[in-house]
Amino acid sequence: xxxxxxIFAVSTLLATIRMALPISLAALGxxxxxxxxxxxxALEGIxxxxxxAGTIVTNATGSPLLGLLMAIAAGLGMALxxxxxxxxxxxxxxxxGVALNLFATGATFFLALVITGGSQISVENSLPKFLGLSPVxxxxxxxxxxSGFFLYRTRLGLRLRATGEHMAAVDSVGISVTKMRYIGVxxxxxxxxxxxxxxxxxxxxxxxxxMSAGRGYIGLASMIFGKWTPWGAAGAASLFGFSQALQFxxxxxxxxxxxxxxxxxxxxxxxLVGAVGRATPPxxxxxxxxxxG
Amino acid sequence: xxxxxxxEKAPDPLxxxxxxxxxxxxxxxxxSVDFSVQEGEIHxxxxxxxxxxxxxxKILYGIYSKDTGQIYFEDEPVDIEDPKAANEFGIGMVxxxxxxxxxxxxxxxxxxxxxxxHRGILDREEGKKRIQELASDIGFxxxxxxxxxxxxxxVRQRIEILKVLFREAEVLILDEPTAVLxxxxxESLYEILNNLQEQGKTIIFITHKLNxxxxxxxxxTVMRDGKEVGTKEIENTSKKExxxxxxxxxxxxxxxxxxxxxxxxxxRTENLTxxxxxxxxxxxxxxxxxxxxxxxxxxxxxxxxxTELIEALTGIDEFSSGTVEVQESDLTNADGREIREEGxxxxxxxxxxxxxxxxxTVTENFVLGYHTFERYSNRLFLKLREMDAHAEEAVxxxxxxxxxxxxxxxxxxxxxxxxxxxxxxLSQQPKLLVAAQPTRGIDVGAIEFxxxxxxxxxxxxxxxxxxxxxxxxxxxxxxRIAVIYEGEFTGIFDADETSKEELGVYMTxxxxxxxxxxxxxxLNQVSLRE
Numbered sequence: 001x002x003x004x005x006x007i008f009a010v011s012t013l014l015a016t017i018r019m020a021l022p023i024s025l026a027a028l029g030x031x032x033x034x035x036x037x038x039x040x041x042a043l044e045g046i047x048x049x050x051x052x053a054g055t056i057v058t059n060a061t062g063s064p065l066l067g068l069l070m071a072i073a074a075g076l077g078m079a080l081x082x083x084x085x086x087x088x089x090x091x092x093x094x095x096x097g098v099a100l101n102l103f104a105t106g107a108t109f110f111l112a113l114v115i116t117g118g119s120q121i122s123v124e125n126s127l128p129k130f131l132g133l134s135p136v137x138x139x140x141x142x143x144x145x146x147s148g149f150f151l152y153r154t155r156l157g158l159r160l161r162a163t164g165e166h167m168a169a170v171d172s173v174g175i176s177v178t179k180m181r182y183i184g185v186x187x188x189x190x191x192x193x194x195x196x197x198x199x200x201x202x203x204x205x206x207x208x209x210x211m212s213a214g215r216g217y218i219g220l221a222s223m224i225f226g227k228w229t230p231w232g233a234a235g236a237a238s239l240f241g242f243s244q245a246l247q248f249x250x251x252x253x254x255x256x257x258x259x260x261x262x263x264x265x266x267x268x269x270x271x272l273v274g275a276v277g278r279a280t281p282p283x284x285x286x287x288x289x290x291x292x293g
Numbered sequence: 294x295x296x297x298x299x300x301e302k303a304p305d306p307l308x309x310x311x312x313x314x315x316x317x318x319x320x321x322x323x324x325s326v327d328f329s330v331q332e333g334e335i336h337x338x339x340x341x342x343x344x345x346x347x348x349x350x351k352i353l354y355g356i357y358s359k360d361t362g363q364i365y366f367e368d369e370p371v372d373i374e375d376p377k378a379a380n381e382f383g384i385g386m387v388x389x390x391x392x393x394x395x396x397x398x399x400x401x402x403x404x405x406x407x408x409x410x411h412r413g414i415l416d417r418e419e420g421k422k423r424i425q426e427l428a429s430d431i432g433f434x435x436x437x438x439x440x441x442x443x444x445x446x447x448v449r450q451r452i453e454i455l456k457v458l459f460r461e462a463e464v465l466i467l468d469e470p471t472a473v474l475x476x477x478x479x480e481s482l483y484e485i486l487n488n489l490q491e492q493g494k495t496i497i498f499i500t501h502k503l504n505x506x507x508x509x510x511x512x513x514t515v516m517r518d519g520k521e522v523g524t525k526e527i528e529n530t531s532k533k534e535x536x537x538x539x540x541x542x543x544x545x546x547x548x549x550x551x552x553x554x555x556x557x558x559x560x561r562t563e564n565l566t567x568x569x570x571x572x573x574x575x576x577x578x579x580x581x582x583x584x585x586x587x588x589x590x591x592x593x594x595x596x597x598x599x600t601e602l603i604e605a606l607t608g609i610d611e612f613s614s615g616t617v618e619v620q621e622s623d624l625t626n627a628d629g630r631e632i633r634e635e636g637x638x639x640x641x642x643x644x645x646x647x648x649x650x651x652x653x654t655v656t657e658n659f660v661l662g663y664h665t666f667e668r669y670s671n672r673l674f675l676k677l678r679e680m681d682a683h684a685e686e687a688v689x690x691x692x693x694x695x696x697x698x699x700x701x702x703x704x705x706x707x708x709x710x711x712x713x714x715x716x717x718x719l720s721q722q723p724k725l726l727v728a729a730q731p732t733r734g735i736d737v738g739a740i741e742f743x744x745x746x747x748x749x750x751x752x753x754x755x756x757x758x759x760x761x762x763x764x765x766x767x768x769x770x771x772x773r774i775a776v777i778y779e780g781e782f783t784g785i786f787d788a789d790e791t792s793k794e795e796l797g798v799y800m801t802x803x804x805x806x807x808x809x810x811x812x813x814x815x816l817n818q819v820s821l822r823e
Contacts, residue, residue, distance in 0.1 A: 155410040162394045162405055169392035172356075173406025173456075174377035283395070 006250045012242075014132065015249065018203055020234075020241025021137055022047060025195030026219025027226065027233035028147060029188035033079075034228065035151065036184030037164040037284030041097030042082045043192045044216025045104030049074045050196025052108040055123050055207035056115065064127045068136065068197040075193015076186055078104070083185040087178055090288040101216075109209040120208040123201050134202040136194070143191070148230045160184050164282030167289045177289045192216065214265065221268045227279045236271070243267050305368055307332040307495055308353070308384075308464065313362035315348055322348040324519040325362065330464070335486065335496045337506040340516035340539055341736035342706040343694065346499045347389070349516070350466050354386040355379040382464075385457030389468040389499075391449050392456075395442035400424060402441055403456045427458050431488045433481070447478035454485065465489065467498040471505060472734065483509060501539070501736045503532045517541055540738045548744045548769045551752060556585030558620075559725050559756040560637075561816070565615035567601045567780075575601045577780040579615075581815040583725065583756040588747075590759045590771030590788065592796050598780035599760045600642055603729045606758075607639040608632045609647070619725065633662055638723030640714055642730045642760070644707075648714045651703035655695050656684040658702045659717050666721075683720065691716040692742065708739035715743055725756040732766060744770060764793045775815055778802040785814035787821040 006012060026043045033040035053074035058067030078100055085096040112119050127135050151157040163170045163180040171177050199215070200207045218240050225239075226232025247260045306329035315323040323345045330336050338346045351357040353364065355373040363370055366382050373379050379386070393402050400420045409416045409423070421437040428435040433451060441449060450470060457465055467486075471479045486496055486509060500506060506513050507527065515522040515538040522538045537543055560583050567576035576598040583589045593599055604610040606617065608629035617625045619635055627635070641647035649658045660669050660680050668683075669676055684698045693712045695705055702710060711731070718726060728747065732740040747770060751757055761767050767774055771788040776799040783805035786796065798804045805811075813819045 153415055154413050155408045155415055156413060158397075158401055158405065158408065158415060162397060162401070165396055166392070166394040169394050169402075170405070172376055172388070172392040174375065174380070175406050280396075 006246075009249075012245055012249055015245035016238060016242040017133065017137060018241075019244040020238045021140055021203070022195035022199045022215050023219045023222055023240050024144075024234050024237035025140060025191045025198070026216050027222035027237050028144065028230060029191035029195070030220045030223040031188075031226075031228055031230060031233055032147075032160070032184050032191065033188035034184075034223065034282050034285055035160050035164045036181045037167065037282050037287055038083070038086055038181050038185050039093040039097065039286050040079070040082060040185060040188050041094055041216075041220065042078060042100035042104075043097075043188065043219055044212050044214065045097075045101035046075045046078045046189055046192040047196035047199065047212040047216050048101075048104045048108055048210070049078050050193035051200035051207050051211055052111065052196075053193075054197030055121050055200045056111075058123055058125055058201050059121070062125055064123075064125045064201050067123075067125075067201050068127075068194065071197025071201075072190045072193045075189040075191070075196065077189070078193070079185050079189020082189070083182045087181045087185065090290075093286050105210060108207075112207065112209060120206055122206040123204075126202050126205060134198065136198045136202050140194075144230050144234055151230065156183070161282075164284050167284050167287065171289070171291065181289075192219070195219075218264065218268055221272055224279055224281070225271045228281065239271075240264050240267060306330055306365075307367060309365040309368070310349070310353060311363050311365070313349060313352055313364075314360045315345075315352060315357060316360055321519050323352065323359070326516070326519070326521045328514055328521060329524075330495055330497055331512075332495055333490065333493055334511040335490055335498070335509055337510035337513040338497060338499045338516065339501055339503070339506055339513055339535060340522075341501060341738050342708045344516040344539070345519040346516050347468055348519075350386065350468060350497065350499060353379070354384060354466060356386075380460050380462070383462050384464045384466065385460055385462030386466040387450065387453040387457060387468065387470060389472065391453055393441045393449055393452060396440060398438050398440055399435060399444075399452055400437040402452060403437075403459050407460055424455060424459065427455055430492070431458075431485050433485070445478075446473045447481070450474070450478075450482065451485065454489075462494075464495045464497070467496065469499055469501075471500065471502065479505075503535050503737075506535065507532060515539055536737055539736075540741075548748060550748060550769065553751070553772050554586045554754070556754050558817070559583050559585055560620075560758075561618045562606075563616050563816075565602065565605070565617070566613050567598070567605050567610060568613045569601075575780050576605070576612075579777075579780070579782055579815075580812050581775060581782075582817050583758060584817065585724075585754045585756055586751055587773070588751055588757040588759055588771045590761070590767040590774040591777050592761070592764060592767045592774055592800060593777035594800050595762050597777050597800075599729070599777055601780075602777075603639075603642065603727060603758075603760055606632075607637070607641075607727055629662065630665065633721070634666075636721075636724040638718035638721055638726045640718055640726065640728040640731050642733075644710055644714055649702050649710060651701065651710075653702060655688065655693070655698045655700055655702060655705070655713060656680050658713055659684040659687055659698075659720075661717065663717070663721055687713075687716040687720055691746075708735035711735050712739060712742065715746060719746060719750065723755065725758065726750060727758045727760075729760040730762065731759070732761075732763070764796055767796070768793065773814075773821065775811075776800055778805075782811050782815060785811055785821060790821075 026047060029043055030040055050071035054067040054071035057070035058064050082096055082100055085091040086093045109119060112121055151161060159175055160180055160183065163177055167177045222236035222240060223233045225236035243264045247263055251257055309329040311327055312325040313323050314325050326349055328349060340346050348357060352359045355375045355378050364373060400417055403424055404420045409419045424437045470482060474482060489496060510527050512524060512526055514524040515535060517539060563580045565576055565579045566574055569575050581589060591599055601610060605612045608627055611626050622635065624632060624635060645651060664670055664675060669680055681698060688695060688698060691712045693716065694709050732743050747757060759770055768788055774786045774788050774791060775782045776784045776796055778800060779802060783802060784799040814821055
């Protein structure tokens, strides 16, 4: 019955936090993007890009901090493409996102091959731990506090949220819908990029192809389960992080390990089936703004 | 412009629009229109749907750019490029479709774009205070923390007005402000507008309801087909004159109704009951029959079971008990297709929700519901050519204004959408037509047209079940009128011998005829005089 004890162990808690981190950043990113009504399914590819860019720069400069900044920059770059396609050129948000995900998968694999000749690159440095955890984790907690304040208490936050609910109303009071949407999408790219950088530099200490492994999608699921609020998203991401932490730490008699590895994905499906009906997404999710006259 | 009897040069106008022209693809929405407003007046802008009223105001508010023409503000030529520029001249607009964000609070909605903030951080307390002051200035209370989605349409409109006042507007443009309001809400809107005028604000309101113009406005400008037809002082004009100016010809405000020529019984319903999900009877034990050549009207305040009765009759909902017989065949709880095949047409109450698919073309909407009929399809394929040919004829015959039959129904005006539905149902030559609110939200000319067509059907010996909340309409079209109150008929009347006042008393349930008599009168078993 050791596996029951393992569930409540401190080490499991720490593993949960580590696992939840990229998911929670993706969830928060999705939240910023969707608060302006832009669906950002490219989070998956952004995490992967962030992980790759962060790895390369960390190894090239020897500085994990520069690596993380590069991961954020890569996320911003991907998000900018998404914003140009889906906001300026009014492409379908999902299609643009899927295209970016395919691009990230192919580009990172190809570049990894070209640069190192293999599909896995180990990361040579990471940030010094603080109280046993990566400093990125503390930064992320701070980001969550700031995001809550930003979205609900500031002028720009109000404008972003209003854009996701009623673009014409925002436009009618002289606020640029396009600008708001760019801001939302770019913030989402920076956050998910940081999540990717953390994943490779701080958590795994290597980059490998396809290492995002659905974290962007699970992040979106967390955002939905968390009802499009920062703390809801953080809670949901922790639940998924917990299920990922468990899969490596326990083995239940007579249950094949493969089943445990399915756990995060099964929980994703179960949670979405249960939650989607009740939560209301921003009304303008996926819509395009077409100005009259 | 022979009709243009503009008042002798009063004081200089606050706003003057000269020769405003705006062309949309395929439409000349505004054709060198002149329009001017005096400071402190209530100015009505009237015309049929599509006459260019809203276009003109959206140009003044900077939403549309004009092709040619000039706007003068206090006699200075000005450029109004966007709503922000309009705000700087003190012009604000209350849109017909509210520009409010439903999940956000009243204070966030009103301040959006002009937020009170210190270094980007919102000061909601200050905002709430200012909003409450503004509200009490024009005579109402408001909870600034309520979320918009919790509020009624009437309150939402007040919030739109506050939004404009919050931006320190001196000129308020209201686009069909009463279209969505209940009669009580209209009363309090009148009060608010009068209060605003007392404070020296200038008000322009767009409408096509002439009663409102007479009640509220100081002056009125009439538009037709993108042109200004004339501006009148209210004292020097009448509803009749304005109606004629709007339509461009003599309008019959009353319907010509010939003597009824009744034939055989068409439909006979007995003991109809509809219960809702909670098991409550929404329609309670109603019986009636309609004969060929007869219009049976049902009058009542909205929400007394009319909608449920009609929907169960036409196969959308179900009766929990009762029978419906149409010339010997039992149609109780038949589905929509069986009902259509039996020759019953339906003009639904809510044209957008029940009557059409706005993303479909005019042709597709024209055959909707009849697309399985032999004339439009064989077993596998639609007969596209026949569909187009019939739609083309109907567009012609019913004078539906559309660029083509391939146009999406959403780009038609409300009146033309309604004509399309009426055209669809009448083209099938039904023997019985169920018409619910057939003229709701459409303009004078289209109302007249629909009424004429319905009366033609009656003259041809068709039966008509008419539900309307407009008492004038019920009285002028019907032969017999049943008043419905809380799902029951409270009285049956001869349309020629009743009045709005009498029906009104029965509509509120304060008086009712003997139950058994009502039943027998509704079933045509005894004369209405008994």
